[in-house]
Amino acid sequence: MNIVVLAGGLSAERDVSFVTGKNVADALREKGHKAILLDVFMGYSDKPEELTGIFERSEEVSAAVSGISQEAPDLETVRKSRKDQSKSLFGPNVIELCRMADIVFMALHGANGEDGRIQAAFDLYGIKYTGTGYLSSAVAMDKGLSKRLFLANQIPTPKSVSMDRTACQWEFSETGLTLPCVVKPCCGGSSIGVSIVRDEKEYQQALKEAFRWEEKVIIESYVKGREFSVGVMDFQALPVIEIAPLEGFYDYKNKYAAGSAVETCPAQLSPSITEKMQHYAVEVAKALGLETYARMDFLLDEQENIYCLEANTLPGMTPMSLLPQEAQAVGMDFPKLCEEIIRISLKKYA
Template structure:
């Protein structure tokens, strides 16, 4: 198959997306596919003749990223560096190249790539892609809306409120400790644990740097877990234990900064309950292909679903691939399986 692995974009997870895309493309090439890693924002600016046979030279023309930087990307600088200075999210020739592919493997994380906007655009152009449809993606990307869907489905989730930047003046909050996070962000960028009222303003400043709406929610002290769901079936649960602090951007992507255990060493009762909630959350959001649910569990084994990731990280050491490996599905198998599952939409 000719496959575009769509990566990059203008989200805070741009660099993470390239790492996922690079590893996915390598796995697909090992299975005989022609996989091109394409930056959705920068596009492909070479000559017309190169586009016509681009999949024959897919490895040569692919974006190449070695490692994920320890700091989040400077999106203003990246936007300013695009040669055509266009305001279009899609870079030069992106749609045309995607139309030549048998399927687009969605390796975008966060921002417009995970919010349903790119999915809707690809639908309009008749382009097949991996992952969920535009509507369920949009719902899952909005953390406060996701909470409402969880509550209606009986999935426990931390209590929280949303706050728009325009309504910040005069806002008060009195339940501490709490978590402040961008409403549609990912990779824990802009996330702060707030212990007191005096720390709230700085936390809001950090979150509002990334978007104009934030969520302030109950802080759950305990252990952190994640559980992938593919076609409505839960994978083994993984536990994430940062060696220092919480599971922030640096702890997510700096080698050796967290201990990840799969299957998680928790009671059978807790395992079954968490997997049940993962599937219920998946269905409540209208997801049909694959996603990963994040959880916290306190010392009394009360379980809280934090959010859903509709395009989870895809490197061999990412959480979803680790979970799949426990049931005998290696990384190459998983990449091909996600394509097979996604094609059922069509």
């Protein structure tokens, strides 16, 4: 197949997306596919190009990848570096190349990737892509909205409130929650802008940090417990994986710095808790309408109460990412996982 692996963009998770994309492109080439790794924002070339036969040169024309830095990228610098300075998210030749492909593998993370906007554009262009559709992507991206759907479908989640910058409650006592709590951007990923708050001063600092990234934030009751994740493919749960950071919580650094967390798959849980967590993961997929694949994050407190935090519609596919480890636990290696995601995604277009 001729495949565009779409990565990069204008998200705080831009660097992570490139590493996901490179891993996917390499794996698909290993399986005999012609895969071009393409930056959705920078595009391919800023000059008129003859694109016929470009998939025969897939490795040559693919975007270069350097790795994940310890800090999120400066997006303003990224914007200024594009030669055409267009206001469009789609860089030169992106739509043309995606229309030429048999399918686009969505390796994007965060805003303008997981929020459904690109999926909606592709639907209008008749471009096939991996992952769920535009509406379910948008719903899952909004943590406040998805939490309301969790509760409506009897899926436990920590108590929370949402607020935007224009109507922010800067006094913690006005939130109706108790300390400690967690403050996070409403639609962000990779734990960027997330803070654990223990007093009023930390609360106000955490709000300022979260508002650096978005106009809307979530304040959530803090749950002390173990962290888990469960992948779902075609409404079937994968094994549960446990994530135990060596220091602090599972933040941006601990997610992408080698050796920062111990990950155990299958997680060491009782059969009943495992089954219940997998059940909730599938119920989240059904509640949000996640058609193809996703990964749900959970906490388990000391009384063995399970809480769902969020759904990730385009989970990371880096060497340290969770979904590939879960697939490996059931005998599905990384190249096979990439092909299986494509197979499931193509069912939407049958």
